[in-house]
Amino acid sequence: MIPSTHPSSVASRGIAAGSLSSTAPAVSRPPAIGWSWLAVGVVVTVAIATTGCGGAPAASFRANLVESTKQRLTPQQESQVATVMLALFGTPDEPVALPETGLDQAKLTLAAGPVRSDIVGRKNGLYREHCAHCHGITGDGLGPTAAFLNPYPRDYRPGVFKFKSTERADKPTRDDLVRLLHNGVPGTSMPSFALLSETQIDALVEYVKYLSIRGETELALARAFFELDDDAKGELPQTREFLVDEMLTPVADKWRAADEARIPVPEMPADIDMAASIAKGKELFYGDKANCVKCHGVTGLGDGQANDYDDWNKNIVEITKEIDGTAERAREAKTSGMTEEQRAEHRANIAWVNRFHGVLDGDALQPRTIPPRNLRQGIYRGGRRPLDLYYRIHAGINGAPMPAAKGTVPPEDIWHIVNYVRSLPYGFDGELGADRSTTSVQRDRM
Amino acid sequence: MNRRLVTSLALVLFTGVGSVRADDWGTISGRFVFGGAKPTASDIKADKDVEVCGKHKLLNEELVVGADGGVANVVVFVRDKDIKIHPDLAATKNTPVTLDNKDCRFEPHVAVIQTGQPLVLKNSDTIGHNSNVATIKNSPSNSLIPAGGDSKVTFNAEEAIPAQVTCNIHPWMKAWLVVRPNPYAAVSKPDGSFEIKGLPAGEVELQLWHEKAGYIGEIKVGGKSEKTAKGRKKVTVKAGENAMGDITLDASLFKK
Numbered sequence A: 001m002i003p004s005t006h007p008s009s010v011a012s013r014g015i016a017a018g019s020l021s022s023t024a025p026a027v028s029r030p031p032a033i034g035w036s037w038l039a040v041g042v043v044v045t046v047a048i049a050t051t052g053c054g055g056a057p058a059a060s061f062r063a064n065l066v067e068s069t070k071q072r073l074t075p076q077q078e079s080q081v082a083t084v085m086l087a088l089f090g091t092p093d094e095p096v097a098l099p100e101t102g103l104d105q106a107k108l109t110l111a112a113g114p115v116r117s118d119i120v121g122r123k124n125g126l127y128r129e130h131c132a133h134c135h136g137i138t139g140d141g142l143g144p145t146a147a148f149l150n151p152y153p154r155d156y157r158p159g160v161f162k163f164k165s166t167e168r169a170d171k172p173t174r175d176d177l178v179r180l181l182h183n184g185v186p187g188t189s190m191p192s193f194a195l196l197s198e199t200q201i202d203a204l205v206e207y208v209k210y211l212s213i214r215g216e217t218e219l220a221l222a223r224a225f226f227e228l229d230d231d232a233k234g235e236l237p238q239t240r241e242f243l244v245d246e247m248l249t250p251v252a253d254k255w256r257a258a259d260e261a262r263i264p265v266p267e268m269p270a271d272i273d274m275a276a277s278i279a280k281g282k283e284l285f286y287g288d289k290a291n292c293v294k295c296h297g298v299t300g301l302g303d304g305q306a307n308d309y310d311d312w313n314k315n316i317v318e319i320t321k322e323i324d325g326t327a328e329r330a331r332e333a334k335t336s337g338m339t340e341e342q343r344a345e346h347r348a349n350i351a352w353v354n355r356f357h358g359v360l361d362g363d364a365l366q367p368r369t370i371p372p373r374n375l376r377q378g379i380y381r382g383g384r385r386p387l388d389l390y391y392r393i394h395a396g397i398n399g400a401p402m403p404a405a406k407g408t409v410p411p412e413d414i415w416h417i418v419n420y421v422r423s424l425p426y427g428f429d430g431e432l433g434a435d436r437s438t439t440s441v442q443r444d445r446m
Numbered sequence B: 001m002n003r004r005l006v007t008s009l010a011l012v013l014f015t016g017v018g019s020v021r022a023d024d025w026g027t028i029s030g031r032f033v034f035g036g037a038k039p040t041a042s043d044i045k046a047d048k049d050v051e052v053c054g055k056h057k058l059l060n061e062e063l064v065v066g067a068d069g070g071v072a073n074v075v076v077f078v079r080d081k082d083i084k085i086h087p088d089l090a091a092t093k094n095t096p097v098t099l100d101n102k103d104c105r106f107e108p109h110v111a112v113i114q115t116g117q118p119l120v121l122k123n124s125d126t127i128g129h130n131s132n133v134a135t136i137k138n139s140p141s142n143s144l145i146p147a148g149g150d151s152k153v154t155f156n157a158e159e160a161i162p163a164q165v166t167c168n169i170h171p172w173m174k175a176w177l178v179v180r181p182n183p184y185a186a187v188s189k190p191d192g193s194f195e196i197k198g199l200p201a202g203e204v205e206l207q208l209w210h211e212k213a214g215y216i217g218e219i220k221v222g223g224k225s226e227k228t229a230k231g232r233k234k235v236t237v238k239a240g241e242n243a244m245g246d247i248t249l250d251a252s253l254f255k256k
Helices: A007-012 A035-051 A065-070 A075-089 A105-111 A126-130 A174-183 A198-227 A240-261 A274-286 A311-332 A340-363 A386-395 A411-426 A436-445 B003-018 B087-094 B251-255
Strands: B025-035 B075-078 B097-102 B105-107 B110-114 B119-123 B129-134 B141-145 B150-153 B163-166 B174-180 B185-187 B193-200 B202-210 B218-221 B224-227 B232-237 B240-250
Touching (some): A065 A075, A065 A311, A075 A240, B087 B193, B097 B110, B097 B129, B119 B129, B174 B185, B185 B193, B193 B202, B240 B251
Antiparallel strands (some): B075 B185, B097 B105, B129 B141
16 A cells, blocks of 8 residues: 555666766756656665665655545555655655755754764764654654654644744744754653754754655645646656745745744833733733633633644544545445446545545544643743743744734733733632632633 | 837737727626535534624534525636636736624635735624634634734635635634635525636636535536536636536535
8 A cells, every 4th residue: 555665666667777877966966857857866865775774674754645545646646756755855764855955964864764873983863763753754743652642743744833933834943943852842742852962953953854844745746636737647747847846945945934934022121010911911811802711711721612623633633524424425325326437436435435544544643632721730832931922922823723913912912911821820810719600600601 | 110010019909909809708607506405504503602602593504505406605716827817807806805704604604815815804793703724835824803803814826725714712613715816716606606707718627616525526517417527627618608507516425
């Protein structure tokens, strides 16, 4: 089922194997139209991959089978995506950083591959040592421990990150990811990696960006088939213009633009009357404009609107609905009156449903709802600095239901909410405890 | 002045004028009809902001079939990338499209917008909402929309699949946004009818979509079944009216 990304299968397809003329990295060659540039990339990758670690099985990236099955790609199309991905990004042991990705090959090399030390005793294979068991070799959040964690580890492939200093839909900056590796994500299984050296953290950040750019490009490729004209015969154009300029570069450009997408934060006035600010923040929290109360609850315990999903889980929930609908349709279909064409479609639907069940078993985790944060605990996943809370309120949380207050709540009011939220773990200010009866009345009205 | 230049200029002008002649443009119309027993839309019980939302009769709008069997909210748009645009329609891009949070639902349920055209996410209710716009090619957004307030968004890229708009505070609220690079898109009315005006004469490829059916893979026109893979259907637009008549969508299509 899984389209093999193992180098030998590509080589055996014999794509212009003879065109390999030098061992120089294919990526620095001037772009040629058509298959040739791609083929050179594949062949060089193959050459490197097969001369590497003696005997150890080469690691391979998992194909995004959930997306390719959702898009109903044929095995040929899946294999086309796998071939293109191999040429554009290499393998987990030998990652490729095309110049368009803006990634640093040396950093990737340090983070990639099996855990090992080089000749000067420098540790290599950092990603597999520290990250892969949860986030997976592919960065799909499907490492062996993933199913046992709550929340699930992040799947980098959609390119969505929650805790950052940039506007909602933008990528995190390098510093955001470094900070996250330093601090870990409190309240989750993500630990702090503060004991690693700066160079090592830097290499890991680069590798996460690589996996994310890789995953988002793969998604773009899988979705691109749908938009093909009929005369394309279900094949993506094998040109550099399409594969690199149209598919990869827009993804990489978003990472490059992250620094310009930083949220402007006016300083909180140094002489702020904190008691007054907290009172104002409380008003805003319960007020109709910021509306925090609707999800975080009258008590701030995160017990308001609690049956929503984040984007990653929602994807699986919606796919499951589609599978169930198609299955129901197939069960109710009367095969007797069918034309040959309808019968073929009917069979294809059944095969698709069956295949998807298998794909979800192996490539997805049981969907979970996302509870709004309990603000009484004093645990802040994205960091506990007032500034971190400001970012969360201003931009909302990408991938999560939390909306952006930007444009609706002025900056000074965001600071008031920050101050109120930061006061919540320390006092019950009448909303909880003494006024229980009032609270339950209010809750019923929500 | 160079005579040849004048001649070619005149030719350009003449062709320019020629292209807006009324007989070069056509209108496509039709009506989507439900093939099967008319389903009844189920009620939605508001469990948030009950004192406001509880006052309104809320229905599950995933599949709306009218009394006469018309299917509402079917999206029809022209797929062709470089289609000539009728001069009268060129300015439609500047008129904002409004998606209103009204009576604890979105109005309209399916909105069509062009790239570059402003979208106003409005809130006519007395309670706060948020509008989570899940675009894929465009940056997704999720803004708070306070009571009586609004928020503006524009889209630079067309979306291959209509984008879902939801309110995270009131999870039953759902709408769809169809982002197209030209004005040639329509959403069927409650009686199932649709109309796309000002199309250049010649062959165009339509694409048909419905939130429950996805891209509609099969239609029945004049009693004849026709496969429309990925919802695509080529039609020839003649100058003037092009009535497609009743287009039947089998009930089984909406089970996806």
